[in-house]
Amino acid sequence: MEHVKSIPCAVFGASGYSGVELVSLLHNHPHFSLEYAFSSSAREDAEPIASLYPQLAGQLDVILQPWHSDLLSQLAQQVRVVFLALPHEASAAIAPALINAGLVVFDLSGAFRLRDSSAHFQAYGFARPDDLPTEIPYGLAEWTTLIGTEQLIAVPGCYPTVSSLALKPVMSLIDGVPMVNAVSGVSGAGRKAAGHTSFCEVSLAAYGVATHRHQPEIAQAIGRDVIFVPHLGNFKRGILATIYAPLKSGVSQATVDKAYQQAYAAEPLVRLCQQPPAIKNVVGTAFCDIHAVVHQNHLIICAAIDNLLKGAAAQAVQLANQYFDFAPALGLQQRGGVV
Ligand SMILES: NC(=O)C1=CN([C@@H]2O[C@H](COP(=O)(O)OP(=O)(O)OC[C@H]3O[C@@H](n4cnc5c(N)ncnc54)[C@H](OP(=O)(O)O)[C@@H]3O)[C@@H](O)[C@H]2O)C=CC1
Ligand SMILES: CC(=O)N[C@@H](CCC(=O)OP(=O)(O)O)C(=O)O
Known part of the structure; x- marks a missing residue:
């Protein structure tokens, strides 16, 4: 454990939606100073x-x-950690210089998440820089162990966070390809103005069908192919994922419940729910709420997060807590949310 009261840090993209949430969390955190x-x-x-x-x-x-x-050079002298809440290409462009300057980088973009370089190019349309650390951890916080020597940590995407947290505990019970239907609020598209995300244009609809860049990311995280259909809803923040997965023969509700308990009983930011979760219960929080029911040899999982918090800023701070050996939920237990 590092015995430091205050770890100096910086946020890039602080004027954006996930950046301003990072600013708020870090400003109020007992061991980071912005x-x-x-x-x-x-x-x-x-x-x-x-x-x-x-x-x-x-x-x-x-x-x-x-x-x-x-x-x-001024930044490198004054801070230890940087959080990048930038467009993917901007992160890819700036991260190598920050790492070379000795800074620890938590990147919220998709620039460093996919291990397969051709899948990355297909999803993002640019090649990853090659002057990077050989190991870049994929920081799905409950499933990652950071030891405090990593230089660059890829923070998962919002849809992959909720989908992977919901699926990973039960993958050994699933026989086939899970299907994820997820609805996101409009803040998922960021602060920049765009016609299709303006208030009068948004009406619940699927988008990116069979082409969304989070499909390969979810598949990588769960170690299995997946069908993923994102939807945009006319609300500000939050993601609700409804997931259908064929079960191996004879898997009972008790086996499923035990798998979730084993994975998450000791995790402070995942709540196993008796009812299907609602977005209003997670918005402004760092929680992922999960409910799973066995039905006709399928598992139906409903899971919800706040896309800007557990799906972005709060997960990045949770990972930084882990990096510096602080309690995982330190600074993340107050209900908040700026946007
Ligand atoms: N929104 C969400 O729910 C989630 C977002 N993410 C990821 O986080 C990142 C940020 O997303 P989000 O907060 O939505 O985006 P926003 O569009 O809200 O904000 C983007 C930020 O990046 C800054 N910026 C843009 N280009 C550059 C550049 N070339 N150099 C430096 N700064 C730049 C902008 O500054 P300025 O205001 O001056 O233009 C702004 O602060 C993205 O990679 C996104 O994919 C991840 C998970 C969830
Ligand atoms: C509603 C909406 O537009 N959501 C964004 C995903 C959120 C995001 O910013 O993507 P990352 O999690 O990969 O960083 C999208 O579909 O592109």
């Missing part, structure tokens, strides 16, 4: 974060500063 909150260089001036998020006025006295690469 030294820098960067926006993109497209913004000309530094400004209080409350000028973008007025709900933070009087609560979060943080200055957003445009990132420029000439700040790198």
